[in-house]
Amino acid sequence: MKREIIDASQLELVDQVVDIKRVTKVVKGGRNMRFTALVVVGDKNGHVGAGLGKAAEIPEAIRKGKEDAIKSMVNVKLDENNSITHDVTGKYTGASVLLKKSPEGTGIIAGGPARSVCEIAGIQNIRTKSLGSNNKQNVVLATIEALKQLRSPEDVAKLRGKSVEEILG
Template sequence: MATKAEQLAVDSEGFIEQLINVRRVAKVVKGGRIFGFSALTVVGDGNGRVGIGRGKAREVPVAVQKAMDEARRNMRKVKLKKGTLHYATVGRHGAAQVVMRPASAGTGIIAGGTMRAIFEAAGVKDVLAKVIGTTNPINVARATVAGLLGVQNPRQVAIRRGKSVDQILGKDSGDD
């Protein structure tokens, strides 16, 4: 069995690339059907930057390359804390709802296939995640990225709101 490092494809720029899904699609025309392919990919640097992309073409390799290029263009910075999230968060897109919770060191990535690929590319080492609603890979990928981008650094939020970090994270006793 291949080790984790061997399974993750790393390109010449040091980005982690993963193919999430390939679908065969058909366009119905007067003379019959024209078949093509749609690919969904994720690209990340393993250190908090991640992007997803979709590509469509008549052949699989071309669709995958288009998706990889789009994923590189769509890369965004995700705020992480020691390989996990700062706090539990929910991401939504369409009928897909993704619940993500931070996990203690050594837990690993406990998530479905689409989410797992995104977490690995982003550099998340420990997380608990669950998909609620549709499991369509495109919607799950978009919901996961939306949830990750929604996470803010609690220290910065506390400074902005004039409160302590414990109050922001709900760890305050509340007897003030």
């Protein structure tokens, strides 16, 4: 599958910190405290990415996480009622996330990490279920993995050599 490169400089990006962890390393002189920030970045219009930043101070870790997230942004295919085009499951290590297409007025029915990704991506109607691991980092990355798998009806019709009407029924 061809990867689309997204130019983040033209997008109005919004970032959301999903998780901040304090990591301690025990050394000869005592304990070294550092912070890890999991950040989701997107434009609320079909682009989203997640990144991890590590630093001695929290603001620096968030900045690094934001930069990492911008590098890994993906394009999300949305339908006419701001939902996903079809049901999909994403897996990342021990976490699986099921994303289900929903009609207008459903809202975002999702747990914390998956909700952050869906909101930042601009999805307004979706149902999700987190299966397996509930590690925030893995759930966020599994959700993004699921969003990467989405295809528009036009793409599917072109692949199968049919019209969009035949695909949608």
